[in-house]
Amino acid sequence: MAIVVLKDKCKGCKLCVKACPFEAIDMDGKLAVINEKCTSCKQCVATCKFDAIEDTDAGKEEEVVDLTAYKHVWVYAEQRAGKLMNVALELIGEGRRLAREISDETKVYAVLVGDKVDQLASECFAYGADGVYLLENDLLKIYNTDGYTKVLTDSIRQYKPEIVIFGATYIGRDLAPRVAARLNTGLTADCTRLDVKVSSYIDYANKNTTLDTSDLDPNSTETGLKQTRPAFGGNLMATIICPRTRPQMSTVRPGVMTKIDRIEGATGEIINAPVELAASDIHVEIVDVVKSAKEIVSLSDAEIICSGGRGLGDPSGFDLIREFAAKVGGVVGSSRAAVDAGWIDHSHQVGQTGTTVKPKIYFACGISGAIQHLAGMQTSDIIVAINKDPDAPIFEVADFGIVGDLYKVIPEIIAEWDKAEELYSESLHHTA
Amino acid sequence: MAFKIIVCAKQVPDTNEIKIDPVTKTLKREGVPAILNHDDANALEEALRIKDKYPDTHITVITMGPPQAKDMLMECIAMGADEGVLSSDRALGGSDTWATSNALAATVRKVAEKNGGYDLIFAGRQAIDGDTAQVGPQMAEKLGLPQITYVKEFEIADDMKTITVKRALEDGYQILKIKTPCMLTAIKELNTPRYMSIGGIYEATQKEIPTYSAADLGVDPDKEVGLLASPTNVYRSFTPAPKGKGVMIEAETEKEQADKLLVGLKSKFVI
Numbered sequence: 014m015a016i017v018v019l020k021d022k023c024k025g026c027k028l029c030v031k032a033c034p035f036e037a038i039d040m041d042g043k044l045a046v047i048n049e050k051c052t053s054c055k056q057c058v059a060t061c062k063f064d065a066i067e068d069t070d071a072g073k074e075e076e077v078v079d080l081t082a083y084k085h086v087w088v089y090a091e092q093r094a095g096k097l098m099n100v101a102l103e104l105i106g107e108g109r110r111l112a113r114e115i116s117d118e119t120k121v122y123a124v125l126v127g128d129k130v131d132q133l134a135s136e137c138f139a140y141g142a143d144g145v146y147l148l149e150n151d152l153l154k155i156y157n158t159d160g161y162t163k164v165l166t167d168s169i170r171q172y173k174p175e176i177v178i179f180g181a182t183y184i185g186r187d188l189a190p191r192v193a194a195r196l197n198t199g200l201t202a203d204c205t206r207l208d209v210k211v212s213s214y215i216d217y218a219n220k221n222t223t224l225d226t227s228d229l230d231p232n233s234t235e236t237g238l239k240q241t242r243p244a245f246g247g248n249l250m251a252t253i254i255c256p257r258t259r260p261q262m263s264t265v266r267p268g269v270m271t272k273i274d275r276i277e278g279a280t281g282e283i284i285n286a287p288v289e290l291a292a293s294d295i296h297v298e299i300v301d302v303v304k305s306a307k308e309i310v311s312l313s314d315a316e317i318i319c320s321g322g323r324g325l326g327d328p329s330g331f332d333l334i335r336e337f338a339a340k341v342g343g344v345v346g347s348s349r350a351a352v353d354a355g356w357i358d359h360s361h362q363v364g365q366t367g368t369t370v371k372p373k374i375y376f377a378c379g380i381s382g383a384i385q386h387l388a389g390m391q392t393s394d395i396i397v398a399i400n401k402d403p404d405a406p407i408f409e410v411a412d413f414g415i416v417g418d419l420y421k422v423i424p425e426i427i428a429e430w431d432k433a434e435e436l437y438s439e440s441l442h443h444t445a
Numbered sequence: 446m447a448f449k450i451i452v453c454a455k456q457v458p459d460t461n462e463i464k465i466d467p468v469t470k471t472l473k474r475e476g477v478p479a480i481l482n483h484d485d486a487n488a489l490e491e492a493l494r495i496k497d498k499y500p501d502t503h504i505t506v507i508t509m510g511p512p513q514a515k516d517m518l519m520e521c522i523a524m525g526a527d528e529g530v531l532s533s534d535r536a537l538g539g540s541d542t543w544a545t546s547n548a549l550a551a552t553v554r555k556v557a558e559k560n561g562g563y564d565l566i567f568a569g570r571q572a573i574d575g576d577t578a579q580v581g582p583q584m585a586e587k588l589g590l591p592q593i594t595y596v597k598e599f600e601i602a603d604d605m606k607t608i609t610v611k612r613a614l615e616d617g618y619q620i621l622k623i624k625t626p627c628m629l630t631a632i633k634e635l636n637t638p639r640y641m642s643i644g645g646i647y648e649a650t651q652k653e654i655p656t657y658s659a660a661d662l663g664v665d666p667d668k669e670v671g672l673l674a675s676p677t678n679v680y681r682s683f684t685p686a687p688k689g690k691g692v693m694i695e696a697e698t699e700k701e702q703a704d705k706l707l708v709g710l711k712s713k714f715v716i
């Protein structure tokens with residue numbers, strides 16, 4: 014333990030015993046003694062009036078991190094109840110791309126944490142993992158912050174990956190910051206783009222952003238992770254680097270990276286990582302895990318999304334949106350205003366605080382196009398906006414804009430949908 | 446013994462009001478209202494509800510930020526918090542989440558020293574300007590506290606030692622039990638924050654808000670806080686390129702609009 018009591022300075026005043034939030038200090042006569050409940054919170058160090066308690070880690074010269082000792086890309090392959098999350102497979106695809114860009118020897122590993130999760134390894138291989146680390150223990154059956162943080166941190170210290178990426182799920186965003194803080198390394202939240210090669214970053218920036226890339230050298234051999242993410246509600250994009258510490262860590266939004274095409278029968282190396290975990294390491298008791306009965310909305314996989322906003326006017330408006338989605342083979346989405354009004358469940362929400370989507374077609378019906386909404390859908394292949402206000406900002410990003418009442422326009426689209434082929438060839442005929 | 450709660454709050458620009466300067470392509474911050482971060486208001490509200498039930502509860506709101514962040518602390522006092530504490534120093538500027546959590550953990554220790562400990566730290570899940578959701582868990586790590594994030598329902602046993610929460614997941618929720626002291630982070634589903642009260646506003650004007658410098662906190666600007674100590678740095682920042690405006694479909698009737706749209710979609714090979 015890093016906290017020590019200096020015998021010659023301790024006066025036996027017991028201030029620290031009172032200050033300790035964890036009952037981790039006992040008195041041995043007139044001397045304070047730190048017991049095994051100590052979490053290194055350093056409250057006693059701050060409280061002691063006699064400088065008699067020290068954190069032995071604090072003064073220590075920071076270890077100079079040998080960056081070259083860190084190799085390979087790790088993807089935290091999140092599973093819940095023995096099922097892999099989609100984002101895990103997306104990130105394996107992305108991790109593979111990054112690994113190949115770093116060097117021929119760099120590999121992408123999926124890291125499976127849980128209890129008896131080895132059967133998921135083949136799925137990881139099929140989506141591009143070169144290898145799989147298994148971190149198994151019965152105390153890891155259901156996600157818990159303490160257990161998962163401990164085993165993952167231990168493995169990262171032992172195997173020294175260069176990059177570790179997590180899905181920015183409700184669990185990934187609980188686990189990754191805790192792991193990064195324990196390792197004293199950087200973590201970038203909710204990334205929507207990752208690059209290692211400067212040339213790839215330049216290509217991306219030139220195509221998608223207003224960034225002036227003229228000061229970047231496309232021939233640079235530097236391969237530090239460049240992590241791009243929205244900030245200020247999508248008003249600004251920032252690319253973050255982690256130059257001095259390892260591993261470089263990010264959480265990545267579900268739905269933004271692409272899985273590779275499944276490679277049937279692919280295999281690879283499986284490493285059973287040592288796991289040291291005791292029940293006393295875990296401080297939160299799981300009473301129950303409740304899966305909501307609500308329909309599973311897989312917005313991030315949808316090819317077509319029909320979204321409704323406040324412009325629907327009332328909750329029954331979603332009946333029309335559902336009918337529309339059923340006709341075109343789409344999934345129902347919504348703006349936050351519609352969720353806040355209680356018209357539809359949050360799981361349908363698209364945007365900064367909802368799901369990020371990039372379907373082939375995104376229909377925005379009665380949605381004004383607030384920046385937070387755009388942040389979640391503007392990379393859709395085709396955006397169709399239907400809005401009665403010709404000045405609605407949604408039209409600025411729409412490939413096709415229709416000014417009109419959605420209650421009149423959508424029924425016509427539904428009625429005409431099956432005639433699209435015919436209408437198209439007619440239109441060709443006319444112009445030909 | 447009174448139950449002691451520390452609430453972490455941040456003053457943030459209202460991201461709805463932010464505009465991009467079309468020439469310089471940078472954020473126009475002037476005239477953008479600074480507000481109490483939404484999720485933090487939920488954290489404070491839950492603390493206030495504990496105080497409603499157990500009136501001897503003591504609530505300290507802490508923040509790190511520029512001197513103006515005092516306004517936000519006053520707002521929190523006006524809502525019902527007992528005191529506000531500001532950690533403010535140029536040496537803290539440019540901190541990333543790792544460094545920020547060092548400064549805030551030191552602030553917690555300082556408050557605990559003053560008030561004789563704490564039982565619960567409540568933070569918002571994330572701030573609307575950075576959206577990282579990292580500072581809460583990273584503080585918990587540095588304070589050696591167990592954590593539960595994404596709290597949407599909260600209940601504390603009468604012994605004031607055991608807390609039961611519903612923690613949101615994308616596909617449901619977990620019911621979890623945790624012992625004090627601990628760190629929780631709130632989401633908006635947890636509650637609806639109250640308004641400031643007239644009495645509270647008066648109260649706020651009467652209160653001194655202590656300000657701690659990096660030296661007061663005992664944090665090292667080279668190794669623990671600020672730009673240079675932060676493991677992450679900004680490499681580049683820019684505004685997203687506006688997606689080019691497409692075609693507006695002009696037609697006499699809705700049927701015609703629909704037909705033109707379908708032809709357009711066909712011509713792009715998406716249907």
Ligand SMILES: Cc1cc2nc3c(=O)[nH]c(=O)nc-3n(C[C@H](O)[C@H](O)[C@H](O)COP(=O)(O)OP(=O)(O)OC[C@H]3O[C@@H](n4cnc5c(N)ncnc54)[C@H](O)[C@@H]3O)c2cc1C
Nearest residue numbers: 322323324348349350364365366367379380381386401419
């Ligand atoms: C921190 C933060 C996070 C947020 N995250 C999100 C997020 O993730 N997702 C999100 O969507 N929002 C988010 N928001 C909210 C966002 O700022 C907007 O308030 C919201 O997107 C507006 O929803 P809307 O477009 O449905 O409603 P409104 O802005 O009210 O727009 C309704 C539109 O419908 C049109 N209309 C009305 N009647 C008709 C009709 N009969 N036919 C056709 N059109 C009609 C109107 O012209 C108007 O343009 C967030 C806000 C904050 C502060």
